[in-house]
Amino acid sequence: MSVAIEFSSIFAKYTNNQMDIKAEGKTVGECLHDLARQYPEFGEIILDKNRDLLPSFDIFVNGEDTYPHTMTYQVKDGDKINIVLIVHGG
Amino acid sequence: MLSKKELKRYDRQIMIPGFGAAGQEKLKKAKVFIAGVGGLGSPVALYLAAAGIGTLRIADHDTIELSNLNRQVLYREKDIGEEKAASAAAKLKKLNPQIKIETISETISEANVAKLVGDSDMIVDAMDNLPTRYLLNRTAIQKNIPFFHGAVYGFEGRAMTVIPGKSACLNCLYHGVIVPEEKTPVIGVTPAVIGCIQATEVIKYILGMGELLTGRLLNYDGLRMKFTEFSIKKDPGCAICGKAPGR
């Protein structure tokens, strides 16, 4: 399964300014791990030591919230995963 | 009743189809609690004052610093060192002497939040930290009044409107996650965009016009100049707005 990964331009520095990224996997978890394989620095930002998603991020698939079963959330070919950082600035 | 001066002052908005003098009267009767008059709170307060919201209750415990001035457009360089709430009130009064402004310089806390919000009809979340945002969200649920969330980071921002009992709350969205509090980067135009979205939502809610930003998180990426929407469902197990709240 090939899915598109969309994320904030804040993180473009971890992907050599590439914003048009694809990842492979049957679940969100597999796709995020594939993303981390392609861009290890980005992986370190979003995943913890156990390769789980850090709580400061929310993941949406085709605009739908994947919480609370984010890592096992099924994806299919052509889906779009959004990586969203929880922000609190005012 | 609106005075002749008010009819003239608000003429251009009264002429919006569906708004009318009746809509202006609704704005005049409303009391809006604005939590924080910093980057987000500045445009929120300015535009709500300009629109003729009858009472603005503004809360901020900070004093004005030089580094605020890139985004907190209510303040001037000569205001440095003054209390934000008082300084904001003075500016808003000059903009619109016909509206009431109530100021609070206390820190919003668990102990005082219900009293500080008082009998306000709604809460605008223009805070700079998650714990106080959650506290205000819970207060809005308890008081059964709407909550207008906004947050910014760099060139990026978010907004969502919460209608208690109807749409997802801030806790449904972020499930109580607290991120480390640190100085966040921000360019002034970002809270201007997000604050104006919050103010738009407030005005729409009072007028009963249009579709609110409920059940939807609006994400703004200024660098790509792109708005994205995410669906946020009300969590039946939410500790704040779920079936057995208040545990």
Ligand SMILES: [Zn+2]
């Ligand atoms: Zn909730």
